[in-house]
Amino acid sequence: MEPKNPVVLLVDPADSRNGRAYKAAVRDLGFQVVSLSTGPPPVAPPVDPDGELSLHAEDVDDAVRQVRAARLDPLAVVPSRGSTLHLADEIAARLGLPGNDPTLGWARRNKAAMRARAVQAGIRVPEFRLVGSLDAVAGAAQDIGFPVIVKQTMGSGSFGVTVIGDAEELAEATKELMVDWHDRPVTEWLVEQYVRGREYAVNFCSADGEHRLIDIWEYRRPDDRDYDFPLWDIVQIDSTHPDHARVERYCKEVLDAFGIHYGPGHIEVKCDGDGDDIHLIELAARFSGGPAVPMWLRHSDLRPFHDAVECFLGRRPDMIDGDHGFRAVLGSVVIRNDDAPGTLVSLHGLDELNALPGVADVLVEYRPGDHVPVTNHNMCIPVSASVYGPDRATVLQTLAAAREAVRLVITPDDPGQAVR
Numbered sequence: 001m002e003p004k005n006p007v008v009l010l011v012d013p014a015d016s017r018n019g020r021a022y023k024a025a026v027r028d029l030g031f032q033v034v035s036l037s038t039g040p041p042p043v044a045p046p047v048d049p050d051g052e053l054s055l056h057a058e059d060v061d062d063a064v065r066q067v068r069a070a071r072l073d074p075l076a077v078v079p080s081r082g083s084t085l086h087l088a089d090e091i092a093a094r095l096g097l098p099g100n101d102p103t104l105g106w107a108r109r110n111k112a113a114m115r116a117r118a119v120q121a122g123i124r125v126p127e128f129r130l131v132g133s134l135d136a137v138a139g140a141a142q143d144i145g146f147p148v149i150v151k152q153t154m155g156s157g158s159f160g161v162t163v164i165g166d167a168e169e170l171a172e173a174t175k176e177l178m179v180d181w182h183d184r185p186v187t188e189w190l191v192e193q194y195v196r197g198r199e200y201a202v203n204f205c206s207a208d209g210e211h212r213l214i215d216i217w218e219y220r221r222p223d224d225r226d227y228d229f230p231l232w233d234i235v236q237i238d239s240t241h242p243d244h245a246r247v248e249r250y251c252k253e254v255l256d257a258f259g260i261h262y263g264p265g266h267i268e269v270k271c272d273g274d275g276d277d278i279h280l281i282e283l284a285a286r287f288s289g290g291p292a293v294p295m296w297l298r299h300s301d302l303r304p305f306h307d308a309v310e311c312f313l314g315r316r317p318d319m320i321d322g323d324h325g326f327r328a329v330l331g332s333v334v335i336r337n338d339d340a341p342g343t344l345v346s347l348h349g350l351d352e353l354n355a356l357p358g359v360a361d362v363l364v365e366y367r368p369g370d371h372v373p374v375t376n377h378n379m380c381i382p383v384s385a386s387v388y389g390p391d392r393a394t395v396l397q398t399l400a401a402a403r404e405a406v407r408l409v410i411t412p413d414d415p416g417q418a419v420r
Contacts, residue, residue, distance in 0.1 A: 007032045007053075008309065009067065009074040011088040012081040018287065018305070019080040023052075025305035026078070034072060036063055036091075038084050060090045067095065076312040079263075082156065082286050085109065089285075098208070098314045100285050101259025108258055108285055111153045111190045118280055121257035125280045128192035134177065138170050140191035147194040147226050150177060152186050157289070157378030160186065163194055163228040195279045197272035198243060199230050202251045203288050204265040205304075205319040207311045211252050211265070212320045214302070215330075216244060217292065220399075229376045233399045234290075235331035235392065243271050250278045260285045263308045289378070291332045291361060291386040298360075299388055301325030328388040331395040333402045335383035336375035342412035344372045344382075349405040353385060356405065358398045361386040372410055382408055 008026045013019025013035050026033045035054045055070065057063035067074065077097050079088030086105030093102040100108070107117035118125040129140035130153070141148045141164060152160035160177055164170055178186060203214040218241075220233040237244055251267045260283075268282040287293050287304060296302040302324055307317035344366050354362050362385040366372050373380050383406055389395040 006075045007034045007072055008313075009034050009036055009072070009077045009091070011036050011077060011079050011091065012038055012084045016081055021293075021305040022078055022080050022309065025303075025309050029306060029309060031075065034070075034074065036066070038063065038087050060087060060094060063087075063091050064094045067091075076309065076314075078309055078312050079286070082284055083109075085285050092312075098262050098312055100261055100263070104259040108260070108283060109154075111151055111155070111282075112188065113153075114258075114280075114283065115190065115192070117258060118254075123254055123257050123280055124278060126193040126195050128190055130188060131191055132188050134189070137177075137189060137191055138167070141170065142167070144191065144193050148191055149194045149228060151190045151192070152177065153188050153190050154186075158229045158231075159377040159379065161228045161377070163226050165226060194226055195270045195272055195281075196224075196226070197270045197277075197279075199268065199270045199281070200237070200243065200247055201234070201288060201292075202247060202267045202269065203292065204251065204255060204260075204267070205307060205311065205317070206255060206261055206263060206265060207316045207320045208314070209256075209261045210320060211255050211260075213248050213251075214296070214319070214324065215292075215326075216241075216247060217288075217330075231290075231332075231334040231378070231381070232336070233331065233333055233396075233403075235387075235395050235399070236329050238329075238392075247271065247278065254280055254283060258283060258285075263311045264304070291384075292330070294361065295330045295386055295388065299326060299328040299330060328390065329392050329395045331387040331389075331399055333385050333387055333399050334375075334381055335403065335406045335408070337372050337382055337408060337410060338375060339410070340412040340414060341371065341373045342410040344368050344370050345409040345411055347383070348407040348409070350383075352405040353383075353402055356398060356401055358387055358389045358394065359385050359402060360388070372408070 008031045010022055010033055023033050033052045037056045055066045057066050077088055077092035079085045086109045089099045089102040089105045092099030107113040112130040115125050115128045127144050131137055131140050147165045149163045199219040201217040204211050216237050217234050218237050219230040254267055255265050264287040266284050266288045270279045270281055293304055307319035310317035346368055364383050366382050387395055387398045389398055
């Protein structure tokens with residue numbers, strides 16, 4: 001097809017929920033979509049399923065060459081996939097278009113670089129060490145002091161994240177850290193101080209360096225035990241919450257320190273104590289994963305993908321100045337297997353869960369006969385659902401009712417362990 005101006009370049013939108021949403025938003029705003037995939041050469045030339053122009057580039061230099069060879073004059077570069085956000089930033093900079101600071105792109109992607117940048121910018125983070133072998137994890141843990149949390153520097157979704165309470169747990173824990181989600185060998189790990197406290201996920205949108213808070217979600221845990229995978233009950237907090245104002249202030253400093261000037265920003269922090277002891281846990285220049293964005297679309301006036309495109313076009317969208325118009329308090333419930341890996345015998349209560357007022361988007365990962373691992377990352381959650389209600393108290397009641405409704409019956413791999 002012949003390219004037509006004006007165009008918006010979407011980086012790595014294929015096979016991505018966000019990619020599809022960004023495509024729809026770009027078209028709705030009156031622009032042509034051009035998809036640019038990055039990485040190793042495909043087996044066949046890229047073909048966009050919607051019939052639009054599709055390019056492939058192996059690196060940033062190649063991407064710029066491809067855009068110019070196609071005689072495109074893009075008005076914006078919009079990143080669509082979390083793993084290549086830093087590449088989109090570099091492409092935008094090379095094309096002279098709005099984007100986040102390309103010199104800090106790797107610090108927004110790699111956990112060790114993230115920690116180093118935070119220290120350089122005066123952003124509080126847990127004490128940490130970068131190690132290049134599993135043998136070095138023990139020394140780093142002893143140096144920092146238990147408990148520690150060990151992370152693959154390029155991991156996501158909590159995969160390869162393990163909290164280690166004492167020296168006896170080290171040997172068993174490190175066995176699961178040797179490969180990533182794609183079964184590729186891991187060569188470096190971050191060992192850091194385990195921070196106890198309340199944990200929050202914080203969502204922003206930025207336009208030309210001005211940051212507007214969208215919402216803050218609290219990770220609520222069943223007890224005060226140390227954890228490496230935070231998802232259990234999650235619920236929005238509002239401005240009356242004692243941590244709301246200080247978390248918002250801190251996160252705006254984080255966005256500035258990491259050069260996030262345009263589009264979405266997602267930050268996870270822990271609050272230790274009643275003062276200003278807030279620690280950066282994670283950040284990314286993207287929207288929140290999980291149920292947040294679909295719930296915004298249903299229960300607020302937000303148009304997140306439209307407004308993000310507007311930001312990358314150098315415009316000031318409604319998300320920055322307008323009333324977000326939330327019509328409900330939002331939450332999510334995650335039904336986990338916290339006992340032992342095993343075979344799912346039966347799954348009870350799904351009809352009751354679906355019938356609960358304020359429950360939507362029930363997702364079931366496993367069926368009877370499937371092997372169910374212990375739930376320690378985003379990709380092995382047995383059951384989850386979105387929850388909404390007129391106020392926080394109602395949402396908390398619905399979360400409790402949802403958890404009461406569902407029961408997993410699992411035969412453990414080790415017969416000596418109890419069946420849940």
